[in-house]
Amino acid sequence: MSLLTAEQVVRSYGKGATEFQALRGVSLQIETGESVAIVGKSGSGKSTLMHILALLDKPTSGTITLNGQPTHSIKAKALNKLRNETFGFVFQQFFLNAQDTVLENVMLPLKIAGLKGSQRKQRALAAIKSVGLESKADNKANDLSGGQKQRVCIARALVNHPKIIFADEPTGNLDSRTGEMIEDMLFKLHKEQQITLIVVTHDPELAQKCERQIEIKDGQVIAEVNDEN
Numbered sequence: 240m241s242l243l244t245a246e247q248v249v250r251s252y253g254k255g256a257t258e259f260q261a262l263r264g265v266s267l268q269i270e271t272g273e274s275v276a277i278v279g280k281s282g283s284g285k286s287t288l289m290h291i292l293a294l295l296d297k298p299t300s301g302t303i304t305l306n307g308q309p310t311h312s313i314k315a316k317a318l319n320k321l322r323n324e325t326f327g328f329v330f331q332q333f334f335l336n337a338q339d340t341v342l343e344n345v346m347l348p349l350k351i352a353g354l355k356g357s358q359r360k361q362r363a364l365a366a367i368k369s370v371g372l373e374s375k376a377d378n379k380a381n382d383l384s385g386g387q388k389q390r391v392c393i394a395r396a397l398v399n400h401p402k403i404i405f406a407d408e409p410t411g412n413l414d415s416r417t418g419e420m421i422e423d424m425l426f427k428l429h430k431e432q433q434i435t436l437i438v439v440t441h442d443p444e445l446a447q448k449c450e451r452q453i454e455i456k457d458g459q460v461i462a463e464v465n466d467e468n
């Protein structure tokens with residue numbers, strides 16, 4: 240059984256004369272422990288697909304199945320819980336709470352999950368340590384460099400022991416040296432903890448680091464490459 244599947248996924252924006260199909264019948268399967276890059280030109284539908292795979296958005300038609308369970312009829316509250324328990328997110332724009340500390344940002348998914356304060360702190364500090372930011376735990380997120388902010392995002396993505404990390408242009412806002420460090424960190428986690436990694440990127444070098452590359456054009460999968468090594 241695949242971890243995550245999309246079957247004939249269509250996503251339309253707008254209605255009537257202005258209707259636009261951003262995804263036009265996408266089907267794919269993602270297996271546990273894989274690293275997969277979703278590539279394609281700007282406007283091809285990559286982010287739309289990632290949002291639907293991550294259950295942040297619903298397809299207009301078609302099905303997303305997680306661990307064999309169709310997701311379309313899951314109610315909002317249960318869906319939020321499932322997403323929080325199963326996925327970690329790393330976005331180009333970070334989405335940190337700027338005025339909160341590093342520790343508070345990383346504890347947030349655990350707060351949502353309903354963990355007690357002491358457990359939250361212990362687990363968040365371990366995640367912060369794993370990205371080498373223990374000396375910054377009490378700093379405001381706003382007072383960090385771009386690379387440090389993205390490391391906080393990785394710690395926050397990790398803290399709930401996710402099955403899948405979704406990374407949308409994770410190095411898009413970083414200089415190349417810092418970007419490489421973030422990539423190394425993501426792939427290390429993927430290898431050591433068998434976390435499935437789904438990366439949306441324009442960057443061919445980052446895509447090549449993934450075991451599979453899925454190319455999207457005009458809302459359809461037009462090519463798929465699987466590395467054998």
Ligand SMILES: Nc1ncnc2c1ncn2[C@@H]1O[C@H](COP(=O)(O)OP(=O)(O)OP(=O)(O)O)[C@@H](O)[C@H]1O
Nearest residue numbers: 252253259261279280281282283284285286287288
């Ligand atoms: N909320 C929306 N309303 C209308 N059209 C949208 C909306 N979101 C995306 N689109 C359109 O859907 C298409 C796919 O957008 P999407 O953001 O998925 O592309 P992308 O491949 O991720 O692009 P980029 O690499 O530039 O981020 C684009 O033509 C875009 O204009």
